[in-house]
Amino acid sequence: MHITRGFTGRPRVADPGLPPGQYDAGDDWPVLSAEVTPDLAPADWTFRIDGLVDQPRTWDWEEAHRLPPSAYEGAIHCVTSWSKFGVRFAGVSLDAFWDVVRPHGSATHAVAYSHTGYTTNLPLADLTGGRAWIAWEYDGRPLAPEHGGPARLLVPHLYFWKSAKWIAGLRILDHDEPGFWEQNGYHERGNPWEEQRYSGD
Amino acid sequence: MTDTFVPPTRFAVPGRIAVSEQAASVWQTATLTGIRRETARAATFRLAVPGWPGHLPGQHLMVRLTAEDGYVAQRHYSIASAPDDSGHVELTLDHIEGGEVSGWFHTVARPGDRVEVRGPVSGFFAWPGDRPALLIGAGSGVVPLMSMIRHHRARNLAVPLRLLVSARGPEELIYAGEFGAETTPVFTRSAPEGVPVGRMAAAHVAPLLAEQPSGGWEAYVCGSNSFAEHASRLLVTAGQPVERIRIERFG
Numbered sequence: 259m260h261i262t263r264g265f266t267g268r269p270r271v272a273d274p275g276l277p278p279g280q281y282d283a284g285d286d287w288p289v290l291s292a293e294v295t296p297d298l299a300p301a302d303w304t305f306r307i308d309g310l311v312d313q314p315r316t317w318d319w320e321e322a323h324r325l326p327p328s329a330y331e332g333a334i335h336c337v338t339s340w341s342k343f344g345v346r347f348a349g350v351s352l353d354a355f356w357d358v359v360r361p362h363g364s365a366t367h368a369v370a371y372s373h374t375g376y377t378t379n380l381p382l383a384d385l386t387g388g389r390a391w392i393a394w395e396y397d398g399r400p401l402a403p404e405h406g407g408p409a410r411l412l413v414p415h416l417y418f419w420k421s422a423k424w425i426a427g428l429r430i431l432d433h434d435e436p437g438f439w440e441q442n443g444y445h446e447r448g449n450p451w452e453e454q455r456y457s458g459d
Numbered sequence: 460m461t462d463t464f465v466p467p468t469r470f471a472v473p474g475r476i477a478v479s480e481q482a483a484s485v486w487q488t489a490t491l492t493g494i495r496r497e498t499a500r501a502a503t504f505r506l507a508v509p510g511w512p513g514h515l516p517g518q519h520l521m522v523r524l525t526a527e528d529g530y531v532a533q534r535h536y537s538i539a540s541a542p543d544d545s546g547h548v549e550l551t552l553d554h555i556e557g558g559e560v561s562g563w564f565h566t567v568a569r570p571g572d573r574v575e576v577r578g579p580v581s582g583f584f585a586w587p588g589d590r591p592a593l594l595i596g597a598g599s600g601v602v603p604l605m606s607m608i609r610h611h612r613a614r615n616l617a618v619p620l621r622l623l624v625s626a627r628g629p630e631e632l633i634y635a636g637e638f639g640a641e642t643t644p645v646f647t648r649s650a651p652e653g654v655p656v657g658r659m660a661a662a663h664v665a666p667l668l669a670e671q672p673s674g675g676w677e678a679y680v681c682g683s684n685s686f687a688e689h690a691s692r693l694l695v696t697a698g699q700p701v702e703r704i705r706i707e708r709f710g
Protein backbone atom coordinates (compact mmCIF):
# COMPACT_ATOMS: atom_id res chain seq x y z
CA MET A 259 0.00 0.00 0.00
CA HIS A 260 1.28 3.41 -0.96
CA ILE A 261 0.09 6.57 0.82
CA THR A 262 -0.97 9.21 -1.69
CA ARG A 263 0.54 12.58 -0.87
CA GLY A 264 -2.12 15.06 0.17
CA PHE A 265 -5.04 12.66 -0.19
CA THR A 266 -7.40 12.73 2.76
CA GLY A 267 -10.70 11.67 1.22
CA ARG A 268 -14.03 12.87 2.47
CA PRO A 269 -14.74 13.20 6.18
CA ARG A 270 -16.04 9.78 7.11
CA VAL A 271 -17.62 7.84 9.90
CA ALA A 272 -16.61 4.21 10.08
CA ASP A 273 -19.62 2.32 8.77
CA PRO A 274 -19.68 -1.37 9.65
CA GLY A 275 -22.21 -1.93 6.86
CA LEU A 276 -19.78 -0.76 4.20
CA PRO A 277 -17.56 -3.47 2.66
CA PRO A 278 -13.88 -2.57 2.12
CA GLY A 279 -13.19 -0.22 -0.79
CA GLN A 280 -16.84 0.86 -1.08
CA TYR A 281 -18.45 4.26 -0.61
CA ASP A 282 -22.03 5.18 0.19
CA ALA A 283 -23.72 6.46 -2.98
CA GLY A 284 -26.58 7.90 -0.93
CA ASP A 285 -29.61 8.62 -3.10
CA ASP A 286 -27.72 7.93 -6.34
CA TRP A 287 -28.30 4.68 -8.14
CA PRO A 288 -25.74 4.57 -10.96
CA VAL A 289 -26.60 2.43 -13.97
CA LEU A 290 -23.97 0.09 -15.34
CA SER A 291 -24.83 -2.24 -18.17
CA ALA A 292 -22.92 -2.91 -21.34
CA GLU A 293 -25.88 -3.34 -23.63
CA VAL A 294 -28.82 -1.37 -24.92
CA THR A 295 -31.70 -1.28 -22.40
CA PRO A 296 -34.28 -3.65 -23.92
CA ASP A 297 -37.90 -2.75 -24.56
CA LEU A 298 -39.39 -5.61 -22.60
CA ALA A 299 -43.04 -5.49 -21.56
CA PRO A 300 -44.18 -7.57 -18.57
CA ALA A 301 -46.43 -9.51 -20.98
CA ASP A 302 -43.34 -10.56 -22.94
CA TRP A 303 -41.23 -11.44 -19.91
CA THR A 304 -40.63 -15.10 -19.13
CA PHE A 305 -38.39 -16.85 -16.63
CA ARG A 306 -37.10 -20.38 -17.14
CA ILE A 307 -35.17 -22.81 -14.94
CA ASP A 308 -33.69 -25.88 -16.59
CA GLY A 309 -30.56 -28.02 -16.70
CA LEU A 310 -29.99 -30.36 -13.78
CA VAL A 311 -33.48 -30.18 -12.26
CA ASP A 312 -36.37 -32.66 -11.94
CA GLN A 313 -38.96 -30.35 -13.47
CA PRO A 314 -37.66 -27.77 -15.96
CA ARG A 315 -40.20 -25.00 -16.20
CA THR A 316 -40.98 -21.58 -17.66
CA TRP A 317 -43.08 -18.99 -15.83
CA ASP A 318 -44.71 -16.00 -17.44
CA TRP A 319 -45.43 -12.73 -15.63
CA GLU A 320 -48.83 -13.82 -14.27
CA GLU A 321 -47.63 -17.24 -13.17
CA ALA A 322 -44.60 -15.82 -11.40
CA HIS A 323 -46.82 -13.32 -9.60
CA ARG A 324 -48.94 -16.14 -8.20
CA LEU A 325 -45.94 -17.40 -6.19
CA PRO A 326 -45.71 -16.23 -2.56
CA PRO A 327 -44.44 -12.63 -2.41
CA SER A 328 -41.15 -11.89 -0.75
CA ALA A 329 -39.17 -8.70 -0.15
CA TYR A 330 -35.57 -7.63 0.45
CA GLU A 331 -34.62 -4.58 2.43
CA GLY A 332 -30.96 -3.82 2.93
CA ALA A 333 -27.83 -2.86 1.05
CA ILE A 334 -26.47 -3.51 -2.44
CA HIS A 335 -22.83 -3.26 -3.51
CA CYS A 336 -21.49 -2.54 -6.99
CA VAL A 337 -17.98 -3.56 -8.02
CA THR A 338 -17.42 0.00 -9.31
CA SER A 339 -17.15 0.98 -5.58
CA TRP A 340 -20.56 2.35 -4.66
CA SER A 341 -22.91 0.79 -2.14
CA LYS A 342 -26.49 1.75 -1.52
CA PHE A 343 -28.26 1.31 1.79
CA GLY A 344 -31.90 0.81 2.72
CA VAL A 345 -33.02 -0.32 -0.72
CA ARG A 346 -36.40 -2.05 -0.89
CA PHE A 347 -37.09 -4.68 -3.53
CA ALA A 348 -40.19 -6.86 -3.83
CA GLY A 349 -40.76 -9.99 -5.87
CA VAL A 350 -40.42 -13.70 -5.17
CA SER A 351 -37.74 -15.62 -3.31
CA LEU A 352 -35.88 -18.05 -5.59
CA ASP A 353 -36.70 -20.71 -2.99
CA ALA A 354 -40.28 -20.69 -4.27
CA PHE A 355 -38.93 -21.62 -7.71
CA TRP A 356 -36.59 -24.30 -6.32
CA ASP A 357 -39.57 -25.99 -4.61
CA VAL A 358 -41.08 -26.48 -8.06
CA VAL A 359 -38.07 -27.43 -10.22
CA ARG A 360 -36.08 -29.37 -7.56
CA PRO A 361 -32.35 -29.24 -8.48
CA HIS A 362 -30.52 -32.57 -8.65
CA GLY A 363 -28.11 -33.54 -5.88
CA SER A 364 -25.24 -33.21 -8.37
CA ALA A 365 -26.11 -29.57 -9.16
CA THR A 366 -23.47 -27.09 -7.95
CA HIS A 367 -23.73 -23.95 -10.07
CA ALA A 368 -26.08 -21.84 -12.14
CA VAL A 369 -25.68 -19.61 -15.16
CA ALA A 370 -28.12 -16.72 -15.00
CA TYR A 371 -28.96 -15.25 -18.39
CA SER A 372 -30.99 -12.26 -19.36
CA HIS A 373 -33.35 -11.41 -22.20
CA THR A 374 -30.47 -9.44 -23.75
CA GLY A 375 -28.04 -12.34 -23.66
CA TYR A 376 -26.00 -11.15 -20.68
CA THR A 377 -24.81 -14.02 -18.51
CA THR A 378 -23.33 -14.43 -15.04
CA ASN A 379 -22.40 -17.53 -13.07
CA LEU A 380 -23.21 -18.30 -9.44
CA PRO A 381 -22.69 -21.16 -7.01
CA LEU A 382 -26.10 -22.70 -6.33
CA ALA A 383 -25.51 -22.16 -2.62
CA ASP A 384 -25.69 -18.40 -3.21
CA LEU A 385 -29.14 -18.75 -4.76
CA THR A 386 -30.81 -20.80 -2.03
CA GLY A 387 -31.72 -20.30 1.62
CA GLY A 388 -33.59 -17.02 1.21
CA ARG A 389 -30.64 -15.06 -0.16
CA ALA A 390 -31.79 -14.52 -3.76
CA TRP A 391 -34.91 -13.14 -5.41
CA ILE A 392 -36.61 -12.41 -8.69
CA ALA A 393 -37.46 -8.74 -8.11
CA TRP A 394 -39.96 -6.61 -10.00
CA GLU A 395 -40.59 -3.76 -7.61
CA TYR A 396 -38.25 -1.14 -6.25
CA ASP A 397 -39.37 1.15 -3.45
CA GLY A 398 -43.01 0.21 -4.03
CA ARG A 399 -42.92 0.90 -7.77
CA PRO A 400 -42.35 -1.24 -10.87
CA LEU A 401 -38.63 -1.72 -11.41
CA ALA A 402 -37.38 0.77 -14.03
CA PRO A 403 -36.14 -0.69 -17.36
CA GLU A 404 -32.62 0.69 -16.92
CA HIS A 405 -32.38 -1.07 -13.55
CA GLY A 406 -33.50 -4.39 -15.05
CA GLY A 407 -37.29 -4.05 -15.17
CA PRO A 408 -39.67 -5.69 -15.64
CA ALA A 409 -37.74 -8.22 -13.51
CA ARG A 410 -34.16 -8.84 -12.43
CA LEU A 411 -32.26 -11.35 -10.39
CA LEU A 412 -31.33 -10.01 -6.95
CA VAL A 413 -28.41 -11.54 -5.02
CA PRO A 414 -27.59 -8.69 -2.65
CA HIS A 415 -24.81 -10.44 -0.73
CA LEU A 416 -22.65 -10.52 -3.89
CA TYR A 417 -21.43 -7.66 -6.12
CA PHE A 418 -24.32 -6.40 -8.19
CA TRP A 419 -23.11 -7.62 -11.59
CA LYS A 420 -24.29 -11.04 -10.36
CA SER A 421 -27.86 -9.70 -10.05
CA ALA A 422 -28.62 -10.09 -13.76
CA LYS A 423 -31.00 -7.45 -15.13
CA TRP A 424 -33.89 -8.51 -17.42
CA ILE A 425 -33.51 -12.03 -16.06
CA ALA A 426 -34.67 -14.71 -18.51
CA GLY A 427 -33.53 -17.90 -16.87
CA LEU A 428 -31.21 -20.04 -14.82
CA ARG A 429 -29.41 -23.04 -16.28
CA ILE A 430 -28.43 -25.45 -13.50
CA LEU A 431 -25.06 -27.17 -13.93
CA ASP A 432 -22.70 -29.53 -12.12
CA HIS A 433 -19.74 -27.26 -12.85
CA ASP A 434 -18.88 -23.56 -12.97
CA GLU A 435 -19.10 -21.70 -16.27
CA PRO A 436 -17.90 -18.07 -16.40
CA GLY A 437 -20.44 -15.48 -17.59
CA PHE A 438 -20.07 -12.18 -19.42
CA TRP A 439 -17.98 -10.15 -16.97
CA GLU A 440 -16.27 -13.23 -15.60
CA GLN A 441 -14.93 -13.89 -19.12
CA ASN A 442 -13.89 -10.25 -19.12
CA GLY A 443 -11.67 -10.60 -16.07
CA TYR A 444 -14.08 -10.31 -13.16
CA HIS A 445 -14.07 -12.65 -10.18
CA GLU A 446 -15.95 -15.95 -10.29
CA ARG A 447 -17.87 -15.34 -7.04
CA GLY A 448 -17.81 -11.62 -6.27
CA ASN A 449 -18.09 -11.44 -2.48
CA PRO A 450 -17.88 -7.72 -1.57
CA TRP A 451 -16.69 -8.44 1.97
CA GLU A 452 -13.63 -10.19 0.58
CA GLU A 453 -13.23 -7.65 -2.22
CA GLN A 454 -13.45 -10.34 -4.89
CA ARG A 455 -13.47 -7.88 -7.77
CA TYR A 456 -11.20 -9.36 -10.41
CA SER A 457 -10.10 -12.90 -11.02
CA GLY A 458 -7.10 -13.55 -8.84
CA ASP A 459 -8.41 -11.42 -5.92
CA MET B 460 -23.12 -31.59 -19.16
CA THR B 461 -19.96 -30.30 -20.72
CA ASP B 462 -21.34 -28.36 -23.69
CA THR B 463 -21.18 -24.59 -23.30
CA PHE B 464 -24.64 -23.17 -22.93
CA VAL B 465 -25.51 -20.39 -25.35
CA PRO B 466 -28.51 -18.38 -24.18
CA PRO B 467 -31.10 -17.18 -26.67
CA THR B 468 -29.70 -13.78 -27.44
CA ARG B 469 -29.76 -10.72 -29.59
CA PHE B 470 -26.85 -9.26 -27.70
CA ALA B 471 -23.75 -11.25 -28.41
CA VAL B 472 -21.00 -11.37 -25.85
CA PRO B 473 -18.05 -10.52 -28.02
CA GLY B 474 -15.50 -12.58 -26.12
CA ARG B 475 -12.97 -11.77 -28.80
CA ILE B 476 -10.59 -9.89 -26.59
CA ALA B 477 -8.90 -11.80 -23.85
CA VAL B 478 -8.12 -9.91 -20.67
CA SER B 479 -4.93 -10.72 -18.90
CA GLU B 480 -6.00 -11.96 -15.47
CA GLN B 481 -2.55 -11.26 -14.21
CA ALA B 482 -2.69 -7.59 -15.25
CA ALA B 483 -6.20 -7.11 -13.91
CA SER B 484 -5.31 -8.30 -10.43
CA VAL B 485 -2.03 -6.57 -9.67
CA TRP B 486 -1.71 -3.04 -8.28
CA GLN B 487 1.24 -1.13 -9.65
CA THR B 488 2.74 2.17 -8.64
CA ALA B 489 2.45 4.82 -11.33
CA THR B 490 4.29 8.14 -11.31
CA LEU B 491 2.61 11.27 -12.56
CA THR B 492 4.91 12.78 -15.19
CA GLY B 493 2.79 15.54 -16.66
CA ILE B 494 -0.50 17.42 -16.51
CA ARG B 495 -2.07 18.97 -19.58
CA ARG B 496 -5.11 21.21 -19.39
CA GLU B 497 -7.83 20.31 -21.89
CA THR B 498 -10.75 22.54 -20.87
CA ALA B 499 -11.65 24.55 -17.77
CA ARG B 500 -13.03 21.36 -16.20
CA ALA B 501 -10.90 18.62 -17.72
CA ALA B 502 -7.19 17.84 -17.68
CA THR B 503 -5.02 15.00 -18.92
CA PHE B 504 -2.73 13.21 -16.48
CA ARG B 505 0.25 11.36 -17.90
CA LEU B 506 1.45 8.40 -15.84
CA ALA B 507 4.61 6.38 -16.11
CA VAL B 508 3.77 2.76 -15.32
CA PRO B 509 6.95 0.69 -15.49
CA GLY B 510 5.19 -2.67 -15.62
CA TRP B 511 2.33 -1.63 -17.89
CA PRO B 512 1.28 -4.73 -19.83
CA GLY B 513 -0.19 -2.72 -22.71
CA HIS B 514 -3.83 -2.07 -23.54
CA LEU B 515 -6.30 -1.86 -26.36
CA PRO B 516 -8.06 1.39 -27.25
CA GLY B 517 -11.28 1.65 -25.23
CA GLN B 518 -10.07 -0.21 -22.15
CA HIS B 519 -9.98 1.34 -18.70
CA LEU B 520 -7.99 0.95 -15.51
CA MET B 521 -8.56 1.39 -11.80
CA VAL B 522 -6.88 4.15 -9.82
CA ARG B 523 -6.43 3.77 -6.08
CA LEU B 524 -5.62 6.60 -3.69
CA THR B 525 -4.75 5.89 -0.06
CA ALA B 526 -5.00 8.35 2.83
CA GLU B 527 -2.62 8.30 5.80
CA ASP B 528 -5.16 6.55 8.00
CA GLY B 529 -5.47 3.75 5.46
CA TYR B 530 -8.71 5.02 3.88
CA VAL B 531 -8.82 3.99 0.24
CA ALA B 532 -10.72 5.37 -2.74
CA GLN B 533 -10.69 3.61 -6.07
CA ARG B 534 -12.31 4.67 -9.35
CA HIS B 535 -12.41 3.52 -12.94
CA TYR B 536 -10.80 5.70 -15.63
CA SER B 537 -10.72 5.12 -19.34
CA ILE B 538 -7.33 5.25 -21.00
CA ALA B 539 -7.01 8.22 -23.34
CA SER B 540 -3.71 7.39 -24.95
CA ALA B 541 -3.21 4.98 -27.83
CA PRO B 542 -1.31 1.81 -27.09
CA ASP B 543 2.40 2.43 -27.54
CA ASP B 544 5.60 1.21 -25.98
CA SER B 545 6.48 4.39 -24.09
CA GLY B 546 5.62 2.86 -20.70
CA HIS B 547 3.10 5.67 -20.19
CA VAL B 548 -0.67 5.90 -20.14
CA GLU B 549 -2.76 9.06 -20.15
CA LEU B 550 -6.05 9.62 -18.36
CA THR B 551 -8.35 12.58 -18.86
CA LEU B 552 -10.42 13.49 -15.82
CA ASP B 553 -13.37 15.76 -15.43
CA HIS B 554 -13.23 17.79 -12.24
CA ILE B 555 -16.36 16.67 -10.38
CA GLU B 556 -17.58 19.14 -7.73
CA GLY B 557 -16.85 17.55 -4.36
CA GLY B 558 -15.34 14.49 -6.04
CA GLU B 559 -12.81 12.62 -3.93
CA VAL B 560 -10.55 11.23 -6.61
CA SER B 561 -11.00 13.71 -9.44
CA GLY B 562 -10.75 16.47 -6.82
CA TRP B 563 -7.36 15.19 -5.67
CA PHE B 564 -6.06 14.98 -9.24
CA HIS B 565 -7.25 18.47 -10.11
CA THR B 566 -6.27 20.34 -6.96
CA VAL B 567 -3.42 18.42 -5.27
CA ALA B 568 -1.60 16.27 -7.81
CA ARG B 569 1.69 17.42 -9.32
CA PRO B 570 4.37 15.68 -11.35
CA GLY B 571 6.35 13.23 -9.23
CA ASP B 572 3.30 12.11 -7.22
CA ARG B 573 2.59 8.44 -7.14
CA VAL B 574 -0.74 6.63 -7.32
CA GLU B 575 -1.63 2.99 -7.69
CA VAL B 576 -3.19 1.59 -10.84
CA ARG B 577 -4.48 -1.77 -11.83
CA GLY B 578 -5.34 -2.96 -15.28
CA PRO B 579 -6.24 -2.72 -18.00
CA VAL B 580 -9.59 -4.20 -16.96
CA SER B 581 -12.48 -5.31 -19.17
CA GLY B 582 -12.11 -6.04 -22.85
CA PHE B 583 -15.73 -5.48 -23.75
CA PHE B 584 -15.46 -1.88 -24.89
CA ALA B 585 -12.09 -2.36 -26.57
CA TRP B 586 -11.54 -1.74 -30.26
CA PRO B 587 -8.49 -3.44 -31.71
CA GLY B 588 -8.85 -1.52 -34.97
CA ASP B 589 -10.25 -4.42 -36.92
CA ARG B 590 -13.80 -3.31 -37.78
CA PRO B 591 -15.39 -0.05 -38.98
CA ALA B 592 -16.19 1.90 -35.84
CA LEU B 593 -18.90 4.45 -35.21
CA LEU B 594 -18.08 6.29 -32.01
CA ILE B 595 -20.58 8.36 -30.05
CA GLY B 596 -19.63 10.15 -26.85
CA ALA B 597 -20.51 13.05 -24.60
CA GLY B 598 -18.44 14.97 -22.07
CA SER B 599 -15.59 12.88 -20.70
CA GLY B 600 -17.19 9.93 -22.51
CA VAL B 601 -15.00 10.94 -25.42
CA VAL B 602 -11.88 9.72 -23.57
CA PRO B 603 -11.85 6.02 -24.59
CA LEU B 604 -13.02 7.04 -28.08
CA MET B 605 -10.03 9.36 -28.41
CA SER B 606 -7.75 6.43 -27.68
CA MET B 607 -9.35 4.70 -30.67
CA ILE B 608 -8.88 7.74 -32.93
CA ARG B 609 -5.27 8.11 -31.85
CA HIS B 610 -4.68 4.41 -32.49
CA HIS B 611 -6.30 4.74 -35.92
CA ARG B 612 -3.93 7.58 -36.76
CA ALA B 613 -0.80 6.11 -35.25
CA ARG B 614 -1.24 2.88 -37.19
CA ASN B 615 -2.50 4.58 -40.35
CA LEU B 616 -5.50 2.26 -40.36
CA ALA B 617 -7.71 2.28 -43.43
CA VAL B 618 -10.78 0.88 -41.67
CA PRO B 619 -13.54 3.56 -41.50
CA LEU B 620 -13.88 5.50 -38.24
CA ARG B 621 -16.37 8.25 -37.35
CA LEU B 622 -16.95 10.20 -34.15
CA LEU B 623 -20.07 12.07 -33.04
CA VAL B 624 -19.24 13.98 -29.89
CA SER B 625 -21.55 16.08 -27.74
CA ALA B 626 -20.43 18.94 -25.49
CA ARG B 627 -22.17 21.89 -23.90
CA GLY B 628 -20.14 24.34 -25.94
CA PRO B 629 -16.90 24.61 -27.90
CA GLU B 630 -14.95 25.58 -24.77
CA GLU B 631 -16.03 22.34 -23.07
CA LEU B 632 -15.13 20.10 -25.99
CA ILE B 633 -12.26 17.91 -24.77
CA TYR B 634 -9.51 17.35 -27.42
CA ALA B 635 -11.15 20.01 -29.67
CA GLY B 636 -7.83 20.80 -31.34
CA GLU B 637 -7.14 17.19 -32.17
CA PHE B 638 -10.25 16.21 -34.05
CA GLY B 639 -10.14 15.84 -37.82
CA ALA B 640 -12.53 15.06 -40.62
CA GLU B 641 -13.74 11.94 -38.81
CA THR B 642 -15.45 14.05 -36.13
CA THR B 643 -18.78 15.85 -35.97
CA PRO B 644 -19.26 17.89 -32.78
CA VAL B 645 -22.76 18.51 -31.44
CA PHE B 646 -23.24 21.48 -29.10
CA THR B 647 -26.10 21.51 -26.63
CA ARG B 648 -25.88 25.03 -25.09
CA SER B 649 -23.73 27.30 -27.21
CA ALA B 650 -22.05 26.92 -30.58
CA PRO B 651 -19.84 28.90 -32.94
CA GLU B 652 -21.55 31.19 -35.50
CA GLY B 653 -23.60 29.21 -37.98
CA VAL B 654 -23.53 25.94 -36.04
CA PRO B 655 -26.90 24.85 -34.66
CA VAL B 656 -27.41 24.35 -30.90
CA GLY B 657 -29.27 21.29 -29.68
CA ARG B 658 -29.26 17.77 -28.39
CA MET B 659 -27.86 14.89 -30.42
CA ALA B 660 -30.71 13.74 -32.66
CA ALA B 661 -31.72 11.29 -35.36
CA ALA B 662 -30.48 13.74 -37.98
CA HIS B 663 -26.92 13.37 -36.68
CA VAL B 664 -26.98 9.59 -36.71
CA ALA B 665 -28.87 9.03 -39.99
CA PRO B 666 -26.12 10.13 -42.43
CA LEU B 667 -23.58 7.92 -40.67
CA LEU B 668 -25.81 4.88 -40.85
CA ALA B 669 -26.61 5.70 -44.47
CA GLU B 670 -22.95 5.32 -45.43
CA GLN B 671 -22.62 1.69 -44.32
CA PRO B 672 -19.05 0.42 -44.64
CA SER B 673 -18.63 -3.16 -45.76
CA GLY B 674 -19.40 -5.43 -42.82
CA GLY B 675 -21.36 -2.65 -41.12
CA TRP B 676 -20.49 -0.42 -38.17
CA GLU B 677 -19.46 -1.54 -34.74
CA ALA B 678 -20.94 1.20 -32.51
CA TYR B 679 -19.28 2.40 -29.30
CA VAL B 680 -21.31 4.68 -27.03
CA CYS B 681 -19.75 6.32 -23.98
CA GLY B 682 -20.88 8.91 -21.45
CA SER B 683 -23.23 9.44 -18.55
CA ASN B 684 -26.03 6.95 -18.20
CA SER B 685 -28.69 9.34 -19.51
CA PHE B 686 -26.57 10.12 -22.56
CA ALA B 687 -25.87 6.43 -23.15
CA GLU B 688 -29.60 5.66 -23.01
CA HIS B 689 -30.39 8.48 -25.41
CA ALA B 690 -27.63 7.74 -27.93
CA SER B 691 -28.16 3.97 -27.95
CA ARG B 692 -31.87 4.52 -28.59
CA LEU B 693 -31.05 6.80 -31.53
CA LEU B 694 -28.82 4.09 -32.97
CA VAL B 695 -31.41 1.33 -32.56
CA THR B 696 -34.13 3.52 -34.08
CA ALA B 697 -31.84 4.28 -37.02
CA GLY B 698 -31.38 0.57 -37.65
CA GLN B 699 -28.07 -0.28 -35.94
CA PRO B 700 -28.35 -3.90 -34.67
CA VAL B 701 -28.41 -4.03 -30.84
CA GLU B 702 -25.76 -6.71 -30.71
CA ARG B 703 -23.35 -4.34 -32.45
CA ILE B 704 -23.67 -1.55 -29.91
CA ARG B 705 -21.27 -1.50 -26.98
CA ILE B 706 -21.93 0.90 -24.14
CA GLU B 707 -19.62 2.24 -21.46
CA ARG B 708 -21.54 4.12 -18.78
CA PHE B 709 -19.62 6.38 -16.45
CA GLY B 710 -22.43 6.12 -13.88
Ligand SMILES: Cc1cc2nc3c(=O)[nH]c(=O)nc-3n(C[C@H](O)[C@H](O)[C@H](O)COP(=O)(O)OP(=O)(O)OC[C@H]3O[C@@H](n4cnc5c(N)ncnc54)[C@H](O)[C@@H]3O)c2cc1C
Binds near residue numbers: 554
Ligand atom coordinates in the same frame (compact mmCIF):
# COMPACT_ATOMS: atom_id res chain seq x y z
C1 LIG C 1 -15.69 2.35 -16.84
C2 LIG C 1 -15.61 3.77 -16.36
C3 LIG C 1 -14.73 4.65 -16.97
C4 LIG C 1 -14.64 5.98 -16.54
N1 LIG C 1 -13.78 6.83 -17.20
C5 LIG C 1 -13.71 8.13 -16.83
C6 LIG C 1 -12.86 9.04 -17.54
O1 LIG C 1 -12.16 8.68 -18.50
N2 LIG C 1 -12.82 10.34 -17.12
C7 LIG C 1 -13.59 10.78 -16.07
O2 LIG C 1 -13.51 11.98 -15.74
N3 LIG C 1 -14.41 9.93 -15.39
C8 LIG C 1 -14.48 8.62 -15.74
N4 LIG C 1 -15.31 7.76 -15.04
C9 LIG C 1 -16.00 8.24 -13.82
C10 LIG C 1 -15.04 8.07 -12.63
O3 LIG C 1 -14.87 6.69 -12.34
C11 LIG C 1 -15.53 8.72 -11.32
O4 LIG C 1 -16.84 8.30 -11.06
C12 LIG C 1 -15.48 10.23 -11.34
O5 LIG C 1 -14.16 10.70 -11.59
C13 LIG C 1 -15.96 10.81 -10.00
O6 LIG C 1 -15.14 10.30 -8.97
P1 LIG C 1 -14.76 11.23 -7.76
O7 LIG C 1 -14.04 10.38 -6.76
O8 LIG C 1 -14.06 12.46 -8.23
O9 LIG C 1 -16.17 11.66 -7.23
P2 LIG C 1 -16.99 10.97 -6.04
O10 LIG C 1 -16.32 11.23 -4.76
O11 LIG C 1 -17.28 9.58 -6.41
O12 LIG C 1 -18.29 11.85 -6.10
C14 LIG C 1 -19.21 11.81 -7.23
C15 LIG C 1 -20.38 12.72 -6.89
O13 LIG C 1 -21.06 12.23 -5.76
C16 LIG C 1 -21.06 13.21 -4.72
N5 LIG C 1 -20.80 12.46 -3.47
C17 LIG C 1 -20.59 11.14 -3.37
N6 LIG C 1 -20.43 10.76 -2.09
C18 LIG C 1 -20.54 11.86 -1.35
C19 LIG C 1 -20.46 12.11 0.03
N7 LIG C 1 -20.25 11.15 0.94
N8 LIG C 1 -20.58 13.36 0.42
C20 LIG C 1 -20.78 14.33 -0.47
N9 LIG C 1 -20.89 14.15 -1.78
C21 LIG C 1 -20.77 12.95 -2.23
C22 LIG C 1 -19.94 14.17 -5.07
O14 LIG C 1 -20.18 15.47 -4.60
C23 LIG C 1 -19.97 14.14 -6.57
O15 LIG C 1 -20.95 15.01 -7.08
C24 LIG C 1 -15.43 6.44 -15.46
C25 LIG C 1 -16.32 5.55 -14.85
C26 LIG C 1 -16.42 4.23 -15.29
C27 LIG C 1 -17.38 3.31 -14.59
